[in-house]
Amino acid sequence: MPSDPPDRSRVPAPGPLAGLRVVDCSTVLAGPYCTMLLGDLGADVIKVEPPEGDATRGWGPPWVGETSGWRTAAYYLAVNRNKRSLRLDLKTADGAGILGRLLERGDVVVENFRVGGFARLGFDDERLRRLNPSLVHLAISGFGTEGRAADLPGYDFVIQAVSGLMSITGAPDAEGGHPTKIGVAISDVVTGMLGAVSILAALFGRERGLPDRPEGAGQRIDISLLGATLASLVNQAQNAFVAGRPPGRLGNAHPNIVPYEAFETADRPIVVAVGSERQWPRFCEALGLPELAMDPRFASNGDRVEHRSELRPILAGRFAEHGARAWLAALDAASVPCGPINDIVDAFGSEEAAALGMTVEQTHPAWGAIRQVGIPFRFNGTPATIRTPPPALGEQTESILGELGYAATEIADLRRRGVV
Secondary structure, three states, X not given: OOOOOOOHHHOOOOOOOOOOEEEEEOOOOHHHHHHHHHHHOOOEEEEEEOOOOOHHHHOOOOEEOOOOOOOEEHHHHOOOOOEEEEEOOOOOHHHHHHHHHHXXXXXXXXXXXXXXXXXXXXXXXXXXXXXXXXXXXXXXXOOOOOOOOOOOOOOHHHHHHHOOOHHHOOOOHHHOOOOOOOOOOHHHHHHHHHXXXXXXXXXXXXXXXXXXXXXXXXXXXXXXXXXXXXXXXXXXXXXXXXXXXOOOOOOOOOOOOOOEEEEEOOOOEEEEEOOOOOHHHHHHHHOOOHHHHHOHHHOOHHHHHHOHHHHHHHHHHHHOOOOHHHHHHHHHHOOOOEEEOOOHHHHHOOHHHHHHOOEEEEEEOOOEEEEEEOOOOOOOOOOOOOOOOOOOOOOOHHHHHHHOOOOHHHHHHHHHOOOO
16 A cells, blocks of 8 residues: 655745755854854755864764764854764875866855965965855954954853943942943854854845946955954943943843833842833832822932942832742733843743743764753744754764765765875
8 A cells, every 4th residue: 555645734845045065164252153054044054164173063062972982072063063073184185186176066155264364275265266156244343354463263251241241241340340241142143143144235235236247246254253243232332332431230130211220139139121201100009109109309310320329229229128929920910021040041931931932952972961051043934943953073974075066985084094
């Protein structure tokens, strides 16, 4: 008897970038995060790794695969799902030749070599145009391609410092504070996000064509960690431009909204975000301090910012009288934005995170079950999906080379000589 036809209703629709090939020659975080986003959206991402692998494979503990012979750091797993790994020595002529074949067939290449490094490997802008006029090339650097810092390597920690971001992060000097980095490599993450946005814009321009560029033409995009981080300073940068002086550190307080910060309760801290004038009297009523709403010192947000030092002790004293659960319930009932300060395990274990599907599990043949962060955006027609777990180093080398036309004997010879 013939078998039943497959249940197509269970096969997810292809993502919006299905059919797009991305050659990922980047390592560490900004580039891999960018290409992971493209992979989540359906692109075929080929991760070209140096012989020793992406450096983040060794940035542990914690580790997966301690007993499998494929020990890899959790850091690497965070930004490399939905990719295929090709181990390749680009310093050899054969390795560069393999990359050339990939680029001929690719739509996008992402790299974060030191400025000029990709060109020194034989892939300058003119060579890339000859190989593939439609190629979109994203080049990530630390400080951009011009100026005295152009040749310097880019590290998130350094960028957070020189961009001014650290100067507004941490407790005020008066409280014994000092500039502090953010708890994730936010300069890398923002660069990766903006890199993905710029790639999508270039692909749209390629399809549409522009007055001075023929339809189907690719282009080079340069993005730097410093530029992306400076752009992320948004209102704080504008505050500095308008006021003519740098903003200081306020800990958990907001520079332009009051009250919008953390308060200690009788048992644990909570955060409160009174973001509109309509919320202010409801907040005062929920705290049992309705007279504050009538106090001219606190009548408007501008007044409250000006009199922050007078208002905060009043609120802090009141919050200390009861525990977090009671205050959160009262503020929720009054429709005042608030929340507990969760640790990461609690955050991903919350009902809210579960409703968003922000924890997923995959299985890798060497590493077993792997829990990962889910996809934060939803498409109702072309869904983003997590299709494959992060690959082991060179895991798909044979299949990728086969797609490029290499015979099994050629692949064996390349492997014997350490090219792949």
